[in-house]
Amino acid sequence: MGAVLALMASPVQAADDGKASPNVEHVANVPKKAPFDEADAYGTDLAFQGHYAYQGNYYGFTVYDIKNPAKPRVVSRVSCPGAQNDVSVQGNLLFLSVDDPMRGDSCKGEFGNVTSPSSWEGIRIFDITDKARPKYVKAVKTACGSHTHTLVPDRTGKSVYLYVSSYGPEKAFPGCKPPHDRISIVKVPLDRPTAAKVVATPVLFPEGGNETQEGLLAPTSGCHDITVYPQKNIAAGACMGDGVLMDISDREHPKVTATVTDENFAFWHSATFNNTGDKVVFTDELGGGLGATCTKAVGPERGADAIFDIEDGRLVKKAYYKIPRVQSTSENCVAHNGSLIPVKGRDIMVQAWYQGGVSVWDFTDSANPREIGYFDRGPLRPRNLAGSWSAYYYNGHIYSSDIQKGLDVLRISDKRTDPAAKVRMKALNAQTQTGF
Numbered sequence: 001m002g003a004v005l006a007l008m009a010s011p012v013q014a015a016d017d018g019k020a021s022p023n024v025e026h027v028a029n030v031p032k033k034a035p036f037d038e039a040d041a042y043g044t045d046l047a048f049q050g051h052y053a054y055q056g057n058y059y060g061f062t063v064y065d066i067k068n069p070a071k072p073r074v075v076s077r078v079s080c081p082g083a084q085n086d087v088s089v090q091g092n093l094l095f096l097s098v099d100d101p102m103r104g105d106s107c108k109g110e111f112g113n114v115t116s117p118s119s120w121e122g123i124r125i126f127d128i129t130d131k132a133r134p135k136y137v138k139a140v141k142t143a144c145g146s147h148t149h150t151l152v153p154d155r156t157g158k159s160v161y162l163y164v165s166s167y168g169p170e171k172a173f174p175g176c177k178p179p180h181d182r183i184s185i186v187k188v189p190l191d192r193p194t195a196a197k198v199v200a201t202p203v204l205f206p207e208g209g210n211e212t213q214e215g216l217l218a219p220t221s222g223c224h225d226i227t228v229y230p231q232k233n234i235a236a237g238a239c240m241g242d243g244v245l246m247d248i249s250d251r252e253h254p255k256v257t258a259t260v261t262d263e264n265f266a267f268w269h270s271a272t273f274n275n276t277g278d279k280v281v282f283t284d285e286l287g288g289g290l291g292a293t294c295t296k297a298v299g300p301e302r303g304a305d306a307i308f309d310i311e312d313g314r315l316v317k318k319a320y321y322k323i324p325r326v327q328s329t330s331e332n333c334v335a336h337n338g339s340l341i342p343v344k345g346r347d348i349m350v351q352a353w354y355q356g357g358v359s360v361w362d363f364t365d366s367a368n369p370r371e372i373g374y375f376d377r378g379p380l381r382p383r384n385l386a387g388s389w390s391a392y393y394y395n396g397h398i399y400s401s402d403i404q405k406g407l408d409v410l411r412i413s414d415k416r417t418d419p420a421a422k423v424r425m426k427a428l429n430a431q432t433q434t435g436f
Contacts, residue, residue, distance in 0.1 A: 047094075348420075
């Protein structure tokens with residue numbers, strides 16, 4: 001079981017050396033604290049439920065009370081090492097992705113050997129009924145671990161599926177041998193999470209994916225991330241060398257319906273549908289998140305977003321979007337995780353760009369996307385992996401998981417985004433889209 005620290009209110013700090021557009025205000029910051037205060041205790045993804053936010057970290061996860069967004073309060077920090085610890089929540093359950101071989105599945109397990117048959121990696125499940133004292137209840141081992149996962153509710157409301165994305169097979173890895181052109185699907189009965197298990201491992205690329213394109217960070221060998229839109233029974237997969245659309249009408253048997261590659265994409269990282277489900281924004285994580293790709297030398301079409309319209313079931317590229325501010329060569333900067341801002345009739349997204357900061361941009365006109373607001377903290381010194389990992393809009397505010405600085409809360413005041421403040425969500429797992 002993870003070590004749980006129930007905490008008093010954490011200090012809220014003002015922006016440090018940050019700059020923002022006139023319509024974006026930095027409302028609050030909750031810095032990292034022990035046991036997450038090491039430089040390699042990277043803050044990762046976010047999930048939301050009621051007036052709580054959940055932030056993954058390579059060392060575990062944090063639960064925040066965000067009832068007052070200007071004064072977010074740490075409720076608990078749970079020590080449970082395992083990269084990346086991407087997080088999602090459903091009901092009284094929280095799920096973490098572990099993509100490092102561990103010597104055991106408990107939170108006290110040490111990092112293991114990738115060539116050992118006894119090493120564990122996959123999904124960890126917690127009971128979060130008591131937010132101050134989450135309880136570790138189950139672990140499910142998955143092939144090649146779980147780099148990310150996507151929560152997919154079943155039609156009855158009694159179970160959820162986790163679409164587990166993983167990649168990087170090697171002949172020497174007992175639990176991750178090539179070919180690995182598949183995902184794992186874990187089914188979790190909500191009233192009996194201890195019964196969670198892998199129920200399917202569908203192959204998405206039966207003939208192999210994009211493995212030969214010049215400039216790929218890595219060939220297709222599974223997916224990096226999947227976003228689902230359950231109401232429309234569709235999913236979009238960012239699968240290293242390929243972007244895909246899927247039909248998920250049968251939750252345990254998703255079917256690829258369209259694929260696309262792009263000469264400027266090095267690593268298909270993540271995907272976001274617009275609200276009507278007829279567009280997809282794919283991100284290219286050029287440099288794997290470590291590189292300084294927001295420079296003049298790299299240019300506007302690499303390490304960027306690509307906007308695709310869905311026309312007759314096909315993905316048709318309309319434009320690229322990249323933040324317009326040139327960053328220094330010391331700042332890791334590239335397109336990363338974001339979500340829609342719920343404005344009816346418009347396609348507006350907030351997005352993390354690591355040390356490029358947080359960008360709010362409009363892609364209502366697919367061919368002419370433009371930025372309408374931003375927050376940019378500036379370069380971290382001494383140099384390290386830093387910046388915004390995920391930036392999501394939830395109930396009137398933008399929440400950014402900063403790799404080194406903790407949790408940031410932002411507010412945008414703009415006539416184009418102001419209507420979103422009236423939309424109240426009960427929960428948000430960004431890779432599980434719901435209509436507004």
